[in-house]
Amino acid sequence: MRLYVNGIGMIGPGLVGWRDHQAVLTGTSPYRETMRPEPVASILPPNERRRSSDIVRWAVHVAQEAIEQAQVNPREVATVFASSCGETDVLNRLCTALATPQRVISPTLFHHSVHNAAAGYWGIATGSQQSSTALSCYDSSLCAALLDAAAYVHIEGGLVLLVAYDLPPPLPLYATRPLREGFAAAFVLAETPGQHSLVQLDLSLSDDLSLNVTSMEEAGLETLRSTNPAARSLPLLAAIAGHRATPVCLEYLEYQRLSIRVTPCRS
Amino acid sequence: MKCEKSVMAPLVLSAYTLVSALGKGLEPTYRALRDRRSGLRPCDFEDVGIKTYIGRVDGLEDSSAGCGSTAQELEQFDCRNNRLALLGLQQDRFMQAASEARDRYGAHRVAVILGTSTSGILETEHAYHERDPQTGVLPASFTSRYRYTHNMFSLAHFVRTCLNLRGPAMVISTACSSSAKAFATASRFIETGFCDAAIVGGVDSLCLTTLYGFSSLELMSSDPCRPCDEDRDGLTLGEAAGFALLEKADRAEHSGAVALLGYGESCDGYHMSHPHPEGAGAIRAMHDALRRSGLTPGDIDYINLHGTATRANDSIEDKAVSSVFDLSTPCSSTKGWTGHTLGAAGITEAVIAAMCLTHSFVPGTLNTTRVDPNLRSYVLLENREQPVRRVLSNIFGFGGNNCSMILGTL
Numbered sequence: 001m002r003l004y005v006n007g008i009g010m011i012g013p014g015l016v017g018w019r020d021h022q023a024v025l026t027g028t029s030p031y032r033e034t035m036r037p038e039p040v041a042s043i044l045p046p047n048e049r050r051r052s053s054d055i056v057r058w059a060v061h062v063a064q065e066a067i068e069q070a071q072v073n074p075r076e077v078a079t080v081f082a083s084s085c086g087e088t089d090v091l092n093r094l095c096t097a098l099a100t101p102q103r104v105i106s107p108t109l110f111h112h113s114v115h116n117a118a119a120g121y122w123g124i125a126t127g128s129q130q131s132s133t134a135l136s137c138y139d140s141s142l143c144a145a146l147l148d149a150a151a152y153v154h155i156e157g158g159l160v161l162l163v164a165y166d167l168p169p170p171l172p173l174y175a176t177r178p179l180r181e182g183f184a185a186a187f188v189l190a191e192t193p194g195q196h197s198l199v200q201l202d203l204s205l206s207d208d209l210s211l212n213v214t215s216m217e218e219a220g221l222e223t224l225r226s227t228n229p230a231a232r233s234l235p236l237l238a239a240i241a242g243h244r245a246t247p248v249c250l251e252y253l254e255y256q257r258l259s260i261r262v263t264p265c266r267s
Numbered sequence: 268m269k270c271e272k273s274v275m276a277p278l279v280l281s282a283y284t285l286v287s288a289l290g291k292g293l294e295p296t297y298r299a300l301r302d303r304r305s306g307l308r309p310c311d312f313e314d315v316g317i318k319t320y321i322g323r324v325d326g327l328e329d330s331s332a333g334c335g336s337t338a339q340e341l342e343q344f345d346c347r348n349n350r351l352a353l354l355g356l357q358q359d360r361f362m363q364a365a366s367e368a369r370d371r372y373g374a375h376r377v378a379v380i381l382g383t384s385t386s387g388i389l390e391t392e393h394a395y396h397e398r399d400p401q402t403g404v405l406p407a408s409f410t411s412r413y414r415y416t417h418n419m420f421s422l423a424h425f426v427r428t429c430l431n432l433r434g435p436a437m438v439i440s441t442a443c444s445s446s447a448k449a450f451a452t453a454s455r456f457i458e459t460g461f462c463d464a465a466i467v468g469g470v471d472s473l474c475l476t477t478l479y480g481f482s483s484l485e486l487m488s489s490d491p492c493r494p495c496d497e498d499r500d501g502l503t504l505g506e507a508a509g510f511a512l513l514e515k516a517d518r519a520e521h522s523g524a525v526a527l528l529g530y531g532e533s534c535d536g537y538h539m540s541h542p543h544p545e546g547a548g549a550i551r552a553m554h555d556a557l558r559r560s561g562l563t564p565g566d567i568d569y570i571n572l573h574g575t576a577t578r579a580n581d582s583i584e585d586k587a588v589s590s591v592f593d594l595s596t597p598c599s600s601t602k603g604w605t606g607h608t609l610g611a612a613g614i615t616e617a618v619i620a621a622m623c624l625t626h627s628f629v630p631g632t633l634n635t636t637r638v639d640p641n642l643r644s645y646v647l648l649e650n651r652e653q654p655v656r657r658v659l660s661n662i663f664g665f666g667g668n669n670c671s672m673i674l675g676t677l
Contacts, residue, residue, distance in 0.1 A: 001459065075536075086419055086440070091391065098475045099395040110480030111540040111665055114384065115419055115440030120666025123536040129548050131532035132668060133448060136419035137437045144437040151455035172398060172405045173391075176413035205435070205461060207375045255375065255433040 007070025322505025382445025447613025505606025531555025535667025574600020
């Protein structure tokens, strides 16, 4: 199945913005993992920005970057938000309050606990009334989102904004899912090529487990890839940054692979 | 811009089942609907001290997800949500139907796309009570099983493990619209060829988070919910597990089989927990479902409302419904029977819609004595015998996430 990437957003340690840091992914710039990302998410109204969790700002930040690069009206773009663990900071605060004798929880905290909180905030910030899905597929959340977005653009037409994001959970939840670093990536995907198309993606599902899963050459990036479900997008981002035809193979659950042929739309 | 899309090919629900406060499987569910017997009871969940009613499924405290299974790998999934899931899979020969689909298409060609809003969060709530008083560390027996219980993917992971399926899988978690949206995604997966069939549906189970959360929002009634009543004062929470096997319509074994004819998905883009005041997102979802099914509003015989019995939902949904449909189209909410099963509401009400289609009846809204005179839609209060060929079901959720589905007979 074929689709096109019209815009990209990226935030993670040493990877603060697609435009400035894609050269890190191709190895032409050094990877400085100590560079700490600070999501801005300026599209959020001040009130919403103040109330939102860190993870919402990470997700909205890359969504905004991708949409601006694609130069599209976000009200015309459906969304797929993918996170393995979702709002762990909010869940920690809720479960802490529920473990007290009074069990008093804030109504704001409660409606921020939904897995589609980031998707909801994006909708509020943009006023978009297009379809929005929030999903989880544990370590394969990115692959599930790519399939969901690809099926959407093919059946429904138009554009889809895919956002993959995961942050390390706070203590004590961290023990359940020790993600070392945060990462978020966003892609604006289209069924047909346009003037802003960066690459063409040809996706195919395979049950041939002998296909080697693509890893990152740089050790620090490989650690990031293998320890954050959203950073499983790094090989795809690196292939797009490479500006040449490149095969990428992602692990999809235990028994499948998602093969992606990445072909540049312009040199 | 969205391009104009053609009508979707209907997908047959070749097997389906439901476990809710009404009982285990289709037969007790149907009897309760016909006898107008509610599944709601005064809240007796754990030590919850909120004055409210709940739609609780009996026996979940005593069973184990691994029970009756020789597979040891299922035991790690044990939690209230997955116990309820297993109870669902065991009804109405659903496991056999899934097994036959696996034989027919191959394990890689059957997807598992399910919805839940809170997954197995009750395990985490319990684990926080058992933190080490000095270090705050959670019990190791919990942390090692988090992936299989509370993580959002746990439900689909459990179900595909139970059914020995290897196709595409995911959990959709868009609050209350979750299991309705599972139908939409599965429909696209079948049409694009990512799979040949899909197990769809969802499970949500009672937990402290939702009971105290809805209470904090002051959206919960202290009585059994009264959808569309002039004195309605909030929702009642329930729990449910429901599943359907979705396949191309050529698999329909008889005329009259129940099929998904259309779906519409939208957002309000307005507020996290309050619906758009004009129902703009809801209107969009209903219009999209009609367009995708190739039907007009006049083709719909019955509308199963989201009908949560909160002041805002019912009045705004009424505005939306009465702007799309003729005011003579019969509507009702079935939340008075099951309670609001949150992420499982989509499958709960899809299965109820299937019963309306196969048994030629329409349920009148339960617990409601006087329809709010400000509502314009034709809200039924009594059950009615009538031929039903097409049902539209509305599901709206937090984050302003909406989904409408149209089910009909082939």
